[in-house]
Amino acid sequence: MAVLNTDNMKMRAQLKGEVTEVKVLMSHPMETGRKKDDFDKLIPAHFVQLVTATLNGKTVLEAQWGTGISKNPYLTFRLTGAKIGDIIEVTWIDNLGETATQNIAVTQA
Amino acid sequence: MQRRKFLSLLLGSASLLFMLPINAWAALWNKAAFETAKLSEASKNLAIHDEITSLDIQITAPDRAENGAIVQVEVKSNILNTEAISIFVEKNPTPLIAHFKFSQGAEPFIITRIKMADTSDIKVVVKAGNQYFTHAKNVIVLENGCG
Numbered sequence: 001m002a003v004l005n006t007d008n009m010k011m012r013a014q015l016k017g018e019v020t021e022v023k024v025l026m027s028h029p030m031e032t033g034r035k036k037d038d039f040d041k042l043i044p045a046h047f048v049q050l051v052t053a054t055l056n057g058k059t060v061l062e063a064q065w066g067t068g069i070s071k072n073p074y075l076t077f078r079l080t081g082a083k084i085g086d087i088i089e090v091t092w093i094d095n096l097g098e099t100a101t102q103n104i105a106v107t108q109a
Numbered sequence: 110m111q112r113r114k115f116l117s118l119l120l121g122s123a124s125l126l127f128m129l130p131i132n133a134w135a136a137l138w139n140k141a142a143f144e145t146a147k148l149s150e151a152s153k154n155l156a157i158h159d160e161i162t163s164l165d166i167q168i169t170a171p172d173r174a175e176n177g178a179i180v181q182v183e184v185k186s187n188i189l190n191t192e193a194i195s196i197f198v199e200k201n202p203t204p205l206i207a208h209f210k211f212s213q214g215a216e217p218f219i220i221t222r223i224k225m226a227d228t229s230d231i232k233v234v235v236k237a238g239n240q241y242f243t244h245a246k247n248v249i250v251l252e253n254g255c256g
Contacts, residue, residue: 019216032224034202049138053215060215066143068198068206068224070179076220077209 008100013088014109020082021109022053024075024090026100032067048073051092055082082106143205148197148232151205155195157234157241163188166233166244177225177250184219186235186242191217193236200229225250 010025026048033045045067053061061077082088089103142154152160169183184194194217196206206223217235225231230245 032202055214058213060211060213062137062210062212064138064143064208066203066205066207068201068203070222070224074181074220074222076183076218078216078218079214080216081214 009090009092009102011088011090011102011104013082013104013106015082015084015106016109018080020079020086020088020106022077022079022088022090024073024102026073026075026092028071028073028092028094030067030069030071030073034067046094046096048092048094051075051090053077054089055079056086057089084108139208142208144203146202146204148199148204151197151203152234155205155208155234157195157236160234160241160243163235163242163244166235166242168231168233168244168246170231170246170248172247173249173251174225175251177227177253179222180225180231180248180250181220181222182231184233186217186237188217188235188237188242190237191235192238194219195234195236196221196223197232197234198223198225198229199232200225200227202226226253 008027013020013022028048029046031043031046035043037043047067048065051063051065052059060079084106086106087103088106089101091099091101093099139154142151145151165187167185170180174180186194193208193210195208197204198206207221209219211217225248228249230247232243232245235242
């Protein structure tokens with residue numbers, strides 16, 4: 001079932017010259033489904049599948065991920081045309097339907 | 110009776126509300142491309158064809174990774190009209206790592222951290238219009254990062 005978690009992500013969006021660099025750190029186990037626990041039982045796959053970023057509500061980045069993204073995923077992307085105070089929002093959803101969303105205003109670097 | 114009916118209605122509509130977005134999202138995830146063990150299958154499922162090797166794709170990653178569980182990769186495309194970037198690790202159990210689609214002022218640039226099961230090429234494919242460009246970088250992995 002969908003869980004809305006707002007403490008899940010750390011974000012920063014800084015304008016340097018004409019480019020806004022957005023850094024995102026998510027909290028997620030990113031289990032491949034191939035790893036075994038201490039009792040030799042397979043840990044079920046649990047990983048982020050989709051990540052979307054918007055600038056003032058308009059989609060700028062759509063990502064599909066597999067199990068090969070590291071635990072606690074890290075992502076940097078860059079935008080042109082964003083101004084100070086513009087809102088960047090990132091949302092992820094994983095294979096179990098869990099989701100988290102976070103937004104941040106663009107600041108001067 | 111009426112209360113029960115109301116409750117079941119309420120539950121029904123609530124589960125519908127939860128189900129809808131999940132189903133809509135699921136349709137966006139390329140299951141066939143991500144779950145295959147073959148890089149060629151993954152590429153095919155992403156509609157990648159006739160790849161042209163290009164030095165206009167910059168891949169920044171360590172030459173040697175101590176720990177394959179976390180390998181930082183930076184990809185920058187200098188190809189005009191880059192729409193999407195796909196990242197593959199040839200020797201991973203499932204080679205397709207990620208697919209990024211850019212729009213409305215997003216630069217064709219990404220930094221992320223990936224898992225590498227073994228010493229392998231990191232292969233990047235860029236989509237620009239109807240054309241596909243590719244470049245690869247080899248990373249020596251000292252301790253494997255796939256469980």
